[in-house]
Amino acid sequence: MTVTTDFFEVRPVGVVESVLVDPTLAPLQADEGGFPAWLVLDDEVRDAVADIAVGDRVRVVTWLHLARRDVLRTHPRGDPTRAQRGVFSTRSQDRPNPIGLHMATITARDDMRLGMDHLEAVDGTPVLDIKIAL
Amino acid sequence: MTVTTDFFEVRPVGVVESVLVDPTLAPLQADEGGFPAWLVLDDEVRDAVADIAVGDRVRVVTWLHLARRDVLRTHPRGDPTRAQRGVFSTRSQDRPNPIGLHMATITARDDMRLGMDHLEAVDGTPVLDIKIAL
Numbered sequence: 001m002t003v004t005t006d007f008f009e010v011r012p013v014g015v016v017e018s019v020l021v022d023p024t025l026a027p028l029q030a031d032e033g034g035f036p037a038w039l040v041l042d043d044e045v046r047d048a049v050a051d052i053a054v055g056d057r058v059r060v061v062t063w064l065h066l067a068r069r070d071v072l073r074t075h076p077r078g079d080p081t082r083a084q085r086g087v088f089s090t091r092s093q094d095r096p097n098p099i100g101l102h103m104a105t106i107t108a109r110d111d112m113r114l115g116m117d118h119l120e121a122v123d124g125t126p127v128l129d130i131k132i133a134l
Numbered sequence: 135m136t137v138t139t140d141f142f143e144v145r146p147v148g149v150v151e152s153v154l155v156d157p158t159l160a161p162l163q164a165d166e167g168g169f170p171a172w173l174v175l176d177d178e179v180r181d182a183v184a185d186i187a188v189g190d191r192v193r194v195v196t197w198l199h200l201a202r203r204d205v206l207r208t209h210p211r212g213d214p215t216r217a218q219r220g221v222f223s224t225r226s227q228d229r230p231n232p233i234g235l236h237m238a239t240i241t242a243r244d245d246m247r248l249g250m251d252h253l254e255a256v257d258g259t260p261v262l263d264i265k266i267a268l
Contacts, residue, residue, distance in 0.1 A: 007143040007144060007146075008197050008260070009143065010141060010142050010143075010231045010233075011140065011141045011230065011231065012141075013230050013231070045206065045222070047206035047220055048206040048207070048220045048221045048222045048229065049220055049222045050207070050219075050223075051219045051220045051222075051223035052220065059235070061233055065142075072179065072180075072182040073181050073182070073184070086183055086185045086186065087182045088179070088182045088183045088185075088192075088264040088265070089184075089186055089190070091266065095182065095263060096145065096147050096182065097144045097195070099195055099233065099263055101193070101265070126142070129233055130222040131222070131225060131235070132222065132223050132225065134225070
């Protein structure tokens with residue numbers, strides 16, 4: 001079976017605002033702590049975000065714009081003493097489609113700015129989606 | 135703050151093969167059962183998938199190609215008796231960037247074909263990524 005479509009377009013709906021500007025300081029995996037951050041959403045998605053409130057637990061979907069898309073094998077956790085593995089068996093940011101998934105809780109809301117308890121993405125990371133957690 | 139990039143390109147790395155061809159029969163949410171399915175991956179990601187094995191628990195990231203991207207408010211679970219909510223507060227497929235997230239366990243592997251215990255996506259759904267679950 002062949003995929004007939006070459007690509008699809010993802011369009012940012014906002015951006016991460018964070019004190020984290022140096023990616024080398026980011027936690028290695030999304031559940032290893034991280035920094036408080038804001039999502040600053042575009043006015044075009046005002047209706048989509050209308051019912052998001054403080055206390056909501058959400059999964060934020062980001063585009064990891066600093067990642068390499070041509071890396072198919074990597075050392076787990078960047079540790080050269082560990083054998084390389086295919087990136088689908090790792091949580092490396094480097095992968096063919098560098099989509100980031102982040103669980104977080106909404107701590108504040110100021111119009112289209114959403115405060116997050118922690119988010120492991122550098123300042124300026126594009127936001128693609130917010131999905132309420134079950 | 136303004137996002138300066140208009141869009142990014144996501145490129146399918148494979149496709150879902152499923153007996154589920156009628157989207158109206160799909161479970162409403164990703165954790166509500168679903169059908170066994172295969173992921174048929176492209177040869178270009180052979181190295182990325184090299185270490186995926188039977189028994190692995192993975193999160194499959196798909197592109198929900200039948201979704202509507204212009205829907206910002208919807209009735210939860212498609213129930214018109216329930217008040218509309220912003221799509222970021224729902225799990226609707228219809229949303230600005232229709233990225234699907236599916237937890238599944240690998241049940242079989244035949245070269246670049248991965249058997250999944252269940253996957254709530256119709257036949258032909260493009261696959262964007264596989265992330266090993268923690």
